[in-house]
Amino acid sequence: MDERTRLMLSALADGRIPTVIPDDCEYARELKALSEYLTRCYSFALDISSGDFSNNYGELKGMLAGSLKTLRANLRHLTWQTKQIAQGDLTQRIDFLGDFSTSFNCMVESLEEACAALVHLSTHDSLTGLYNRSYFDTEMARMASGRCFPTGIIVVDLNGLKEVNDLRGHLAGDRTIQQAACVLKGAFRGEDVVARIGGDEFAVIMPGAGEEVVLASIGRIRQQVVENNLRAAEQATLPLSMALGYAVALGRFELQRTLSLADERMYQDKREQKESATRVGLTVQEPGNSEPLLPNLASRPGPRTDRA
């Protein structure tokens, strides 16, 4: 074999690409082709290592170039997945690139958990765990653009919370609000939106619920208030009292009016409860205390039942 060819093959075997290949040496054409191929593959690998995917290298064939193309394809797919994640698509997972995939997927899962926690924080009331005002308003807007009618709305207001706060302190007031939330949670279906929309005010959206379903829920609230107050009497804790109002929307344009009507009826119920309590002199006293604390109105008749 030509000594020059032998030396070039030896260099290639050591991983060096010959830069000058004399035309008159043995296998010059093949060596030039191999050298050019390796140089292109080297350039391709350098591009990949620097994150430059702009050059095509489409003309490069064979297993070496093919492996580089697969690596580039994986990295380009990873880039696409990362963009998707940046746009909020947290379903993306990597199933290639070994340990990197595991770490990357862990990172996305942590991000997903953090996002879920943030969404929960931004949509829930921290004291009660119920939905908050912001979520309630969003759901009202969503319902207004949907077709799930009739929709029932119930507004609930705690009676005597100010007195509890003034006489027993805000911690006792918070416990009363939590008790009320617990009662409301237990009285509704999973698809209902039970929200704390103010300090002592709650509202419930009941998609697809007509008057009958709404009244059944109000009945459950009253029953649970009675049961709660029986337990409260046994445990020497404060009883609950609520004013309730409801209305039913038959179409999307009635929703806001329905909420206002339910609110008005809640206040009407509150007034009637006060008048009734004054009339019969029926009040609840804190155990061991002669001061009236909350009017005991849990078993009074329900609010008006006509529609919005």
Next chain:
Amino acid sequence: MEPDRTYEFSRDLLGDLQLGRPNLGSDSRVEAYRLMQYRFRDVIEKSHGTKEADRIFYEAGFLAGQHFYANLIGPLRDLNEFLAKLQRLLQELEIGVLRMEEVDLEQGHLAVSVSENLDCSGLPERDFGFCTYDEGFVAALMESFTSRKFVVKEIDCWCTGDRTCRFSVQLAE
């Protein structure tokens, strides 16, 4: 005028596999699929030439893609949902591992790759791609999703030494 036909493809031609193959089940080996596909291609190419064989395979892939979208994917509107569902289905049905490299529907361009491709992965190296059927399949999926025509071209193929098949998907209009 369309020539006389014995039958047109319809979903019921996939058959009731539970009834028909109670013991062997719905799966078969990739070799059986490839044996049939490449013998078909062999005969068609011999009778009609390479160009016509490619056209027939593209068209067959296109019809398969339309059927696939109509019966297993669509109708969908959201691009991400479409891609995620397609990716999941291709993997579940063991057709291939789809990966998106570039997706710009506004500019009408996508670059996708399919690894472990049912049609070609593992075939001997040649200096031409094998996946004209897949080109038609992808074109039909995109057309079904967007209601716009796409031209799909295989850029890299297992058979040209690449370890993954890569397709350029370009809006035709």
